[in-house]
Amino acid sequence: MLRPDRNFWLSWVFLASMALNVTALAANPEDQAKPDQVGKEERQKQSEPASKTESNTDSKTESKTYLSSLSGTVRIPAHRLPIKVYISPMPSGAGFKDSYQVMLKEAFSHFQDSLSGLSFVYTDKAQEAAITCRFTNNEKEMHFAQEGGVTEIVMDSDGIMQSKITILVPRRDCYIKKVALHEIGHALGIAGHSPDQNDVMYFSVSPDLDVDPKEVKLSARDIDTLKAIYSQSAKPSQIVKVEGMERSAAGRAMIISNEGSAAYKAGNFDLALKKYQEAYQADPTNAVIARNLGGLYVNLGSINLMARNAAMAETFFKNGIDVLSKHPENKPFCRQACAAYGSLLMMTGRAAEAKSYIEKGQGK
C-alpha cells in the first residue's frame, strides 16, 4: 500500500549513558589512615551496573504487543511522573503553522487518555522537562534525508532522563499528528518499531497521508505495548543497540562520555577525566555528562584530600561545584560537592568561608 521510496522514515536515537554518582568521601582524619581501601570500596560500589539486563517479555501480553520486535525498552521512571513536557514556541517563518502545536498537544492528550497512570503537564522551562518538542523546517536536522521526525533519548541510571523530539515541517496536519504520536512513543521508551503498518510505531509514514487528524490514533497494539512497558512487574531492559548515535553532535558527545565511564570503571581516572572534559566541551547542555565530569572532579578532590594534597583537592572541588551547579537536576550532587569543599576549608583553617559551603551542602 505504501510505496517505500516515497515514505518518510521516523527515527529514534538512544543516547545511552552511564551516570556516576558523586561520592564525597568523608574527610575525617580517621579515614585518612587507609585512603586506598576506602577509595577502592567506593569505586567498586559505583561500578556496579545501573540495572540488570532482563527480558520484559510477558507471555500473557505478547500476542497483543510487539515487544519481541523491539531492540529494547526503557521508561520514564516513576519519580519523574507526571511527565513534564516543554514545547518550543512556534518559529515564525516558512512552513510553520500554529495548527502543528495543536496536533502535538492532541497527540499527548491521546496518550494520556489511552494509558491510565501516565499523565503530562506542560512546563515553560525546557531544562526541567522530561520531554522537549520542537518543529524545524531544516531537513538537515534529520539524521537521514527521508526522515519526518527524530527523537533523541538521554538516559541516566534511573531510566529516561530527557527525550528530545524534533518534527520536520511543513506537512499536512494529519501527517504531523501521526509523526507526533510516533515520536512520543519513542520518547516514552519504545526502542524500535512495530513490523505492522497498522501500528503508529511502524517505521514509516506516507507523505501522501490525507485523513482527518482526529482519525489518526494509536492502535490497540501500540497501547498494549506501552502498558506492558509501564506495568509494575515489567523491568525495563538494557538498551543494547545504540545504532545511529554517532549521527548527531549530542550522540557523539555521549559516546565520548561513555568511553570516559569505561575508563573510570577500569580505574584509569586520568583517561576518564580527559574523556569527560572532551564530552563536556562538546555538549555542555547534557546534564548526565556534566554529572559525570563534576562527580569525577569531586571524587578526585576527595582522593587528593586523603593524600594530604589540599591545594590539588581544592582545585578539583571548585571545578566540581562549577560543573555541577550548571544543571538544576544535578543539585543533590552539587550539595555533596559543597559539603566536601566546606570540610576542606574547615580543615585548612578558613572557618568563615567554610560556613557558607557547609550550609549549601545542607541545602540552605
Ligand SMILES: [Zn+2]
Ligand atoms: Zn521511529
